[in-house]
Amino acid sequence: MSLSGAPVLAQESKSIFVSPGVSLAYTFGDHGGFTIGGEVSVTTLPSNAAYFLGGLINIDYCFVSRRTKAHVGFEGGGAIFGLDVGPSWVSGGGRNNMGITISPFLGLVFYPYYSATLMFEGENIHQVGVWGKWPIPIVNTINLFN
Numbered sequence: 001m002s003l004s005g006a007p008v009l010a011q012e013s014k015s016i017f018v019s020p021g022v023s024l025a026y027t028f029g030d031h032g033g034f035t036i037g038g039e040v041s042v043t044t045l046p047s048n049a050a051y052f053l054g055g056l057i058n059i060d061y062c063f064v065s066r067r068t069k070a071h072v073g074f075e076g077g078g079a080i081f082g083l084d085v086g087p088s089w090v091s092g093g094g095r096n097n098m099g100i101t102i103s104p105f106l107g108l109v110f111y112p113y114y115s116a117t118l119m120f121e122g123e124n125i126h127q128v129g130v131w132g133k134w135p136i137p138i139v140n141t142i143n144l145f146n
Helices: none
Strands: 014-027 033-046 053-062 066-077 082-094 095-106 110-119 125-133 136-139
Touching: 014 053, 033 125, 053 095, 066 110, 082 110
Parallel strands: none
Antiparallel strands: 014 033, 014 125, 014 136, 033 053, 053 066, 066 082, 082 095, 095 110, 110 125
């Protein structure tokens, strides 16, 4: 209660991180090969919860097929496991297509992942790789590295 007699609502504390990163991956299939990428994510970690939520934007390039994939996703998870889901735009071979990308991942700072892009038209895209991302605290109420 406050001095005026009105209840005081507790504000939940949380940490917010911006995490830029790069990826090295292999894309499978006839149009696959060595793939590199970049990503920026923003995540929040409520201080009394065992989960994180956030969003991301990334872009990757497959050298063999000369294909670019841009992706916007929502991510969430707990401890060291997470899942990213969202729409992707794919451009290559004179064609532009859309799909939905689903990427489970593990880790903290280095994230091994599998990614499946289910295309609305054309061949689905499957990748395995590793992200290297560094969390930069914007609002910090916890210490991730203790």
